[in-house]
Amino acid sequence: MPRRLFLALILLVAAPMVLLGWMSANAIKASQLAAKENLATLLSSQLYDADLRIVQLFDGYALRLNEQLDASQSVFEALRRMRREVPIVRQGIVVDRSGTMVFPRPSDSVGIDATEVAAALPGLVDARPLPNVNSDSKSSGAKVASKTTFTESAWQQWYMADGAQVVYWRTRGDGSTVGVLLERSRWIADLIAALPDHRGRSMAPSSLRPTEGGSKVELAELAATPIGSLTLVDEAKRLVYRWGEADQLSLPPLVTSPLSPPLASWQFRLHVDQSLIPSSSSIPTYLSSAGIALLLLSVGFYVLTSVQRQVSEAKSRVNFAGQVSHELRTPLTNIRLYTELAESDLQRITKSDASESLARRLEVIDHESRRLQRLVSGVLEMIRPSGKPLGVRREPTDVGELIGGIAEQFTPSFKAAGLTLQTVCRCRDQVSIDGDVVEMVLVNLLSNVEKYVPRGGQCVIECDLLDDASASTRTLRVVVSDDGPGIAAAHQEKIFRPFQRVDDSIHAPSGTGIGLTIARRAAVRHGGTLVLSSEPHLGGATFTLTLPIGD
């Protein structure tokens, strides 16, 4: 019992703790995530600044390339010169209106690098972002427009030997398209130069030589000390450049943001020291849940100890009652013995009025002492450890005589209560049975009848032997039925539980509420059953006792 209670207590404490823990962990996670997101948005302004510089860098390239392309009448000549003199240019490309690549020609590029570029050009040209689809529709306008007029420009990203390459495309008024393959190493170097250095210093995007004044001031503002470690990774996620605080690269990035086109396959990553992400909120949560656990545990402990105390108190009370009952037995037996002796003595003396009244009084003493004995046996039955078929003494018994004797005991009190008691016994044989059990059951049933059946009611005890062919056993069945108020179906089981009464009000007949419990326990101890029949014979309550008969 205490162990079970203890387990229950643990469960009682553990279940809410687990729930609380789960909820608080969730809350912490959510708050950390929110904090992380806040931090990320706060810090990604750095990435935005960095990205802005890269956009400016590529805008600068476009501006410079446009100037260069416009500077010369012959676009071929311009592209040849640009390859030699403009640091960012690796190779120029010209695609005519029909989509044929007309520059570079094989003789325009000699050498291993040039061969490699030449091999990649057809694919690159096919995938160019400014196909000459709409050039036909424009052709009429284009004839009017000047030959060197450029209309549209776009960036292209293409993969070649070293990795991502950037190509600048521009359509010309005559429907042809000019592309400039940028020098990868150069724009990486310019990117790095435009980004802050390790200590957060930075400078203007260099090779575009920004106009003095405005842009320099603007960029100086961007050069704030970086928080965390920022990295630039290429399309294969290889580290290209990093700046800011060191030693945070092993951590997963807090923010990852792609660069603006044309370098959309590259990424900025922001790594932040774990200490920057607010996480202190978890400590109070843990503390409070620990406090709640302590509280629950102490309450549980208090409940457990008080229950234990009560249980032990009840146990000692029961023990006391048992011992008292045992103690009562001996004097009771003596009282009955001497009452019987006194009765037999009285028969020997001559009858007189005095002896008559003496006999009647002795009869009352005998009756009451028997009742007392029954009560004591009942108490002992109650405190007997349940479930153990102990103390059953089977002996050949004449059931009719036994039941008749019990009925006779109740005759005076039934008569006084205005009730009639009738016994119908259909077995004449001697059966092996513990008469005390039958008596204990019947006495309790009959005293209930006596208490609850109103004046003028009747009670019938039927008794027969049942043969169970299959099990080759015989069963004694005793049915006690009355025409009293009966018991509602809802209480059918409840009435057998100890200290349970259908009506516990002050107007109800006195009783301890353990009579039926004692009766059923006795029956069960004998291997039998005691049930309340759902179909009463006489309209009141009908109890059926069945007991297996030994050999």
Place this chain on the structure above:
Amino acid sequence: MSATHWKNAPALLAIGLALAAMLGSGSNTLRAEQLSLDVGVSNPTMLAGEKQINHIRISLTGFDVPQNKKRPPVNTAIVIDQSGSMGGQKIVQAREAAIAAVRRLRDDDIVSIVLYSDSATVLVPATKATDRESIIQKIRSVNAGGSTALFAGVSKGAAEVRKFLDSDSVNRVILLSDGQANVGPKSPRELERLGASLVKEGISVSTLGLGLGYNEDLMSRLASAGSGNHMFVEQADDLVAVFQKEFNDLMSVVASDFKIHAKIGEGIRPVRVLNNKADISGQDIYIPLAQLYARQQRYFVIEVEVDAGQAGSKRPLASVTVQYQNMLSQTTDTLTSSIEVRFSDDKEAVARECDHETAAYCAIQLANEKNVQATALRDAGRIDEAKELLLGNSVQLQKLEQLYGAQLGDELSMELKRNAKLNQDQSVIIESPSAWNYSRKAMRYEQSKNAAQQQMRVKTPPPADKK
């Protein structure tokens, strides 16, 4: 210039001053020092009737800086590796070398110091060298630790130089590294392309490889494409001396921003420029060159394929235009020269008229190319083939020296001998697997030196061309 006149008799003072004024105004155009351009061909007379290979040599020789002339200002970024491997004596010597270099600078020179390890740090942004002490103070604080973001270092260094980029100053990034680049772009190719790109805007890159851990391919190719010097510094103790040498070169630059254009004649196909990444487009060859030092002899060998010609006919071979910024007169000067070939049936005449000097120079470059091939063969484990190539080089150069040494002049003769011996020594040293790391670096160093004529200086510059 007028200082010399002050020492003359006071009576002549007035005349002297007048003369000085006159000379001062007119002499820049009349008497300014000029580079000399010499264009030669190995075989001026070619056998008629068959397609043949010929070699053209374009040679530029720097003039000497007169004592009374101010050298052009220097704009340099010193890019120092401060990765973990630089710890100990290396970083100490690197600091000393940088400090010694800064001390040599003039007030109008511009210097910046860039450090790189995990990332790049601009220690000293590009600034005039007037406040040397605070620069030196900053250099003293440099410590080693971290990885090697070499590309970022060069990028930042170039950006610092670019801040004060001027055609009248010597713009150079000096890169010191002792380890493998491991952050950012790291292939020799990528660095080479960056170097080539920087040369286009007049920034040269010199590389100093320290110890035995650096990537000699990356460093030599970067310097070669970057039109600068490549040095192999085995011992950290030599670093100060090497830095001094580099700064000697830097401070002796007499011409920059070259535009070397060779127009190859019809019926002749340009094949390549030996040991150089020139831009060849049709018949036009453009050779990148950032700077030329005083008295430096810098030459390029163009290999051409000449179509069969008729005996007795002549064919224009190449016309060469060299435009450059004269650092002393601060003017843009142009030199031109052209050359032609004759065709003859007479085999003896062809052999007799061979230009042995040009042929010898070409032989050195051809041998250098084979030397590069030998390194590749040795890398592939084909030691015997590599050895054969090197010994072949040695024998050929030796033969040339023995046959024509007397008529070639001391400098060229010595150069032939030196190269012959070098190839022979290398053929022995490449056999040792344990020494290969060292000898490979040494080989790359010699190859760069030969290809860029890093150390070729003439005793007396030839009189300036008046073309």
